[in-house]
Amino acid sequence: MLAKANRITRGADYRATVRRGARFTGASTVTYIRPNPDSSVVRFGFIVSKTVGNAVRRNLVRRRLKAAAYELVPTLRESADSVGGVDIVIRALPASAEARWATLHEEVTRAVSRYVRRSSTR
Numbered sequence: 060m061l062a063k064a065n066r067i068t069r070g071a072d073y074r075a076t077v078r079r080g081a082r083f084t085g086a087s088t089v090t091y092i093r094p095n096p097d098s099s100v101v102r103f104g105f106i107v108s109k110t111v112g113n114a115v116r117r118n119l120v121r122r123r124l125k126a127a128a129y130e131l132v133p134t135l136r137e138s139a140d141s142v143g144g145v146d147i148v149i150r151a152l153p154a155s156a157e158a159r160w161a162t163l164h165e166e167v168t169r170a171v172s173r174y175v176r177r178s179s180t181r
Contacts, residue, residue, distance in 0.1 A: 061129055067104030067146060076104065076146045081177070083170035087155035087163060088124070090170035091148040094178070098144030101135040103128040106150040120155050120163075127164040131171055147171070 067073055080093030095102070105124050107117045128149070135145055149167060 061103060061125055061132070064100050065102055065128075065132055067102045067148065072102075072146060073104050073106070073148055076148045077150075080146070080148070081174055083173055085166035085170065087152055087158040088166050088170075089150040089152065090167060091150070092170070092174045093146045095144035095146045101132055101145050102147070104146070104148040106148060107155075108151075110153045111151050112153075112156045116156050117151075120151050120158075123160045123163050124149050124151065124155075124167065126160070127167045130164070131168065135171065135175075 067076070076093045077091050080091035083090045083092070103125075105121050105128075107121045107124075109117070111117050111120055128147070135147075155163060
């Protein structure tokens with residue numbers, strides 16, 4: 060489970076990340092990543108709307124995405140130490156309802172690695 064320090068809790072932070080963050084799309088998710096120089100931690104937020112399915116299905120997808128994010132925190136913490144914090148919002152698309160955990164994990168990992176590669180070349 061993600062620690063409270065690693066979660067985005069304010070709506071303004073969600074909006075800022077979605078509007079100003081780099082967007083990475085996959086078949087089941089859209090990932091928005093934005094550097095956060097005000098903080099030194101990696102924070103995740105999840106958007107799982109009713110188009111994904113009923114409450115049981117949405118919570119299953121959210122738990123899978125949180126598990127994938129939990130595994131990425133140590134990797135991102137290393138890269139965030141030199142740059143500052145990073146805010147990541149993962150929006151689940153309707154296809155995520157039928158996606159397996161490995162697929163969701165791979166999409167999130169690919170988005171984060173693309174962002175790290177992109178930010179290290181700047």
